[in-house]
Amino acid sequence: MKQIDWNSLGFDAYRTRTVVLSHFKDGQWSPVEETETFSFTFDPFAQVFHYAISCFEGLKAFRQKDGRAAIFRPEENAARMARTAEYLGMPCPDKEMFIDMCERCVKGNAEFLPPYGHQASLYLRPLLVGMHPQMQLVPYPEAIFAVICAPAGSYYGAHLKSCAAVIPGNYDRAAPKGSGSYKIGANYAATFKPYKFAHEQGYAELLYLNSSTREYIDEFGSSNFFGIKGNKYITPLSDSVLPSITNKTLQEVAADFGMEVEKRPIRLEELDSFEEVGGCGTAVVITPISHIDIKPVLEAPEVAREFRFCPDGEVGPVSKKLYARITGIQFGELEDTHGWCHYLDV
Ligand code: PLP
Ligand code: COI
Secondary structure (H helix, E strand, C coil): CCCCCHHHCCCCCCCCCCEEEEEEECCEECCCEEECCCCCCCCCCEHHHHHCCEEECCEEEEECCCCCEEEECHHHHHHHHHHHHHHHCCCCCCHHHHHHHHHHHHHHCHHHCCCCCCCCEEEEEEEEEECCECCCCCCCCCEEEEEEEEEECCCCCCCCCCEEEEEECCCCCCCCCCCCCCCEHHHHHCCHHHHHHHHHCCCCEEEEECCCCCCEEEEECCCEEEEEECCEEEEECCCCCCCCHHHHHHHHHHHHCCCEEEEECCEHHHHHHCCEEEEEECCCEEEEEEEEEEECCCCCCCCCEEEECCCCCCCCHHHHHHHHHHHHHHCCCCCCCCCCEEEECC
8 A cells, every 4th residue: 555645635536445335225235245346337227327316425534642443423424314315215224334334434444544643534435326227207216325435634735724715696506495405416516617617716615695585695515604703603594505514513512612503594794794704514624714705607707795704824713713622522632522423443
């Protein structure tokens, strides 16, 4: 195995060793297999190719300060995948099978679990992919459930460094009463084109508004939104955003700090009154946002309005404190008072 530079890991499709998988067919899951073959065989009529019947999860395993290994809140991901699978009419592994396969993935790729001290972790990607060959638009319970992983460092190339976001006036993420709150691949497909234009213009993130009235903040393309105002942690209440496990965790961390937590609709103009804004998610952890531009047409030069929170690259004190607490618990530097770490022998 090539020596990994643990300090310079980004967020990439790094090919590790073991893939853990099971196939649901004829009403049951096949015995779980561990394979080193990084390929699946699908019928070209498979649901996934035509109708995007596929979903995934993202969670992290950490080597902690005392040498133990822990997966962060895997039961939350198991529950969220079950909710997504139900939406897509797919079979889904139960919580025990989901967690067991995540554990096997960490153990089968132990040499890729970053050692403590590098701000890096092993990112697990449980995938549920529709296999059934068909043309009709009807659910059919046949799928592959696989857990793959990759060692991961910082999503944007640096930890806790603020970056710019843009609200694209001519793109939406999710339809009202649509699929926005489910972790389906198709939701991400809709972000590729606006991300391309955003990145070309130096924006790391897209911030989406509610698509029916465009008056309220929904979430970033990769993560949930939070804003800090005085002693308040404020995050959108919307049925079009992914129920983020990191956000749920940060709400509890903020409450532990004695902050008031508000989960409610956030009007766009309220951006003016936030002292700090950030994105939060498993991959990005906390991404402080330095400024947000509104662009009526993403591809055109006009910026209708700018909201500034901090100089580019800098980070507000509350975001810093929240980041230190969540990563401190994940790396076993701080006591896990909520029981969020799922320990395993590896
Ligand atoms: N929102 C979107 C669109 C995401 O892709 C993610 C990432 O998983 C999140 C929010 C954050 O969710 P979590 O904290 O569970 O990773
Ligand atoms: C995660 O944070 O786990 C994600 O899935 C986000 C990714 C799509 C950028």
